[in-house]
Amino acid sequence: MPGPKKGATRRTFLAGAAVVSVLPLGAARATPEAMAAAIKEVVGDKPIREGRVTLDIPPLSENGNAVPLTVSVDSPMTEGDFIRAIHVFNEKNPQPHVLDARLGPQNGKASISTRIKLGDSQKIVAIAETSKGEFFSASADVIVTLAACVEDLT
Amino acid sequence: MTNVLINAPKAAKKGEVIELKALILHPMESGFRPGTNGTIIPRNIIERVVATWNGKEIFRMDFSPAIAANPFVSFFAVAAESGKIAFRWTGDEGFAVEESVAIDVA
Numbered sequence: 394m395p396g397p398k399k400g401a402t403r404r405t406f407l408a409g410a411a412v413v414s415v416l417p418l419g420a421a422r423a424t425p426e427a428m429a430a431a432i433k434e435v436v437g438d439k440p441i442r443e444g445r446v447t448l449d450i451p452p453l454s455e456n457g458n459a460v461p462l463t464v465s466v467d468s469p470m471t472e473g474d475f476i477r478a479i480h481v482f483n484e485k486n487p488q489p490h491v492l493d494a495r496l497g498p499q500n501g502k503a504s505i506s507t508r509i510k511l512g513d514s515q516k517i518v519a520i521a522e523t524s525k526g527e528f529f530s531a532s533a534d535v536i537v538t539l540a541a542c543v544e545d546l547t
Numbered sequence: 548m549t550n551v552l553i554n555a556p557k558a559a560k561k562g563e564v565i566e567l568k569a570l571i572l573h574p575m576e577s578g579f580r581p582g583t584n585g586t587i588i589p590r591n592i593i594e595r596v597v598a599t600w601n602g603k604e605i606f607r608m609d610f611s612p613a614i615a616a617n618p619f620v621s622f623f624a625v626a627a628e629s630g631k632i633a634f635r636w637t638g639d640e641g642f643a644v645e646e647s648v649a650i651d652v653a
Contacts, residue, residue: 458615458616459615459616460615483613486612486613487577487579487612488611488612488613490611490613491611491613491614492608492609492610492611492613492614493608493609494606494607494608494609494622495606495607495608496606496622497605498625499600499603499605499624499625499627500605500606500622500623500624500625501564501623501624501625502564502623503623504622504623505608505620505621505622506619506620506621506622507608507614507615507618507619507620507621508614508615508618508619509613509614509615510575510577510612510613510614510615511613541615
């Protein structure tokens, strides 16, 4: 009975190979669900409103290794009304978190800039937390032609 | 001393909102990339930068592997008093660098 047995092993091998080849991909990517979960961790059950936040990122990036990002929030930044934190999330990098910044009235202006890596064309979400515990958000879609994290250039 | 660039005005009026920029040389290795031998290069990133003005914290930012190599950060601050603005970066593998600039507030 070598025929059927051989067929069975090949089938098991193929099934195993399929699992192995799919698993790393699944593990190495954040997903929109992972981003939603990461946002929920920060925001909890509070509502997130659109507006007040400006997310400035180029819509098309040639190089995903360093994409300039500026998040500004419309706020008087006084003792009684200021932005406490700015969080940035992404959909398709290996992890959903990008950055968490802590601000206060001493900053005078709720605006931060940095450069980020993007592993794929995706949506970026910025969320601002006010001193009153409200959350505001803005999002932007970015197209990346050369993705970050692909190979070791050194 | 090494590998840090801080851009801040030398002098400011009291109450003026000034921009502070800081750049530090660091590979920000994400821990997701395979090296030339096919194995993953271990993660080595800066996890946090904290800025203080005369010892009082004015800003902090937690980084993730998604921050680009040679992390740059810019933010604003109200000029309150003359003194020292210090930046402290900490991260993986015991990375800790502190650098400061003096500012004159009139």
